Structures are given as structure tokens and as C-alpha cells.
Amino acid sequence: MRVLDLSKELDKLKAFYDSLDEEKKTFTLPWTLLEKAIIVVVEEDKGRIIGISGIRDNYFAFTCIEKQFQGKGIGTKLIKERNKIVKKNRIGILYATTHKNNIIAQRLLEKSGYNLVKIEEDIYHYKLYITMKAKLLKFLSKWANKIGLKT
Numbered sequence: 001m002r003v004l005d006l007s008k009e010l011d012k013l014k015a016f017y018d019s020l021d022e023e024k025k026t027f028t029l030p031w032t033l034l035e036k037a038i039i040v041v042v043e044e045d046k047g048r049i050i051g052i053s054g055i056r057d058n059y060f061a062f063t064c065i066e067k068q069f070q071g072k073g074i075g076t077k078l079i080k081e082r083n084k085i086v087k088k089n090r091i092g093i094l095y096a097t098t099h100k101n102n103i104i105a106q107r108l109l110e111k112s113g114y115n116l117v118k119i120e121e122d123i124y125h126y127k128l129y130i131t132m133k134a135k136l137l138k139f140l141s142k143w144a145n146k147i148g149l150k151t
């Protein structure tokens with residue numbers, strides 16, 4: 001597993017994206033966002049990229065595994081690795097969205113500690129509290145809501 005600097009490996013990532021024809025019909029890889037991403041974690045098979053997970057600013061994260069390698073724990077591994085980088089960059093909270101029909105992505109997010117915070121039409125919104133400070137803020141906000149204080 002490697003962490004890529006996108007500015008140097010864009011061609012490789014474009015090749016990976018082009019190989020995803022089948023998936024492109026059921027979801028959209030946010031390529032325009034991918035290009036602006038700051039970090040991408042990749043899993044490789046014989047030097048070829050088979051999965052990516054990126055971070056952009058402190059609010060956007062995406063994960064995608066080549067179809068034939070799905071269901072083998074790679075998504076889970078990438079998210080773990082990616083979150084270590086997020087922590088090092090002192091990013092407290094990550095957000096993710098998924099379509100209501102994307103059950104696998106929902107399971108992956110929930111398994112990785114994301115909390116479902118909102119369902120808006122067909123879109124599920126998730127939040128992941130990474131740092132202790134963010135976790136403490138979440139706890140205080142819940143507690144304040146319980147005793148009737150607005151946060």
C-alpha cells in the first residue's frame with residue numbers, strides 16, 4: 001500500500017479510472033475532485049493500481065476498488081491507512097456521502113466508524129470523528145442537546 005502524490009502519478013490514476021467502465025454506469029467517481037485531492041492511498045497488484053482512497057481538504061473522502069478485487073477487505077484496509085494520514089494532518093472530522101442503494105458502501109463506512117447523520121432524498125450523509133478533540137466535541141454536543149441547550 002502506498003500514499004501517492006497526485007501531481008506525480010496523475011497518469012496512473014487516470015488509467016485506473018479508465019479501467020472502471022462497468023462501475024461508471026452505477027456511480028460517478030468524482031474525477032474533478034480527485035484531481036484536486038491532496039492525498040490518495042492506493043493498493044496495487046503487480047504495480048497496477050487496484051484501489052484508491054483520497055482526501056480533499058478536511059471534508060471530502062472517496063474510496064473505490066476495482067470490481068474484481070472488491071469484497072476482499074481492501075476497502076477497509078485503505079480507509080484505515082487513509083485515516084492515519086488524516087490524523088497526522090490534524091484533520092478532526094471527515095464527511096462522506098453515498099447513494100441509498102449503495103449498501104456495500106454504507107456497510108464499509110459504518111464498519112469504519114462513520115456515523116449516519118442525515119438522509120436527504122436518496123443521499124446518505126456520514127460523519128467520522130477522527131481526533132480526540134472532535135470526539136469530545138461530539139460528546140459535548142450530544143450532552144448539551146440532551147439537557148436542552150442548542151449547539
Ligand SMILES: CC(C)(COP(=O)(O)OP(=O)(O)OC[C@H]1O[C@@H](n2cnc3c(N)ncnc32)[C@H](O)[C@@H]1OP(=O)(O)O)[C@@H](O)C(=O)NCCC(=O)NCCS
Nearest residue numbers: 063064065070071072073074075076097098104105107108
Ligand atoms: C464500496 C467499496 C469501496 C468497498 O470496498 P471493498 O474492498 O469491496 O470492501 P471490503 O471488502 O473491505 O468490505 C467492507 C464491508 O462491505 C460489505 N461488503 C463487501 N462486499 C460485499 C458484497 N459483495 N455484498 C455485500 N456486502 C459486501 C461487508 O459488510 C464488508 O465487511 P465484512 O467483510 O466485515 O463483512 C467497493 O465496493 C467499491 O469500490 N464500490 C464502487 C465505488 C463506490 O461505491 N465507492 C463508495 C462511494 S461512497
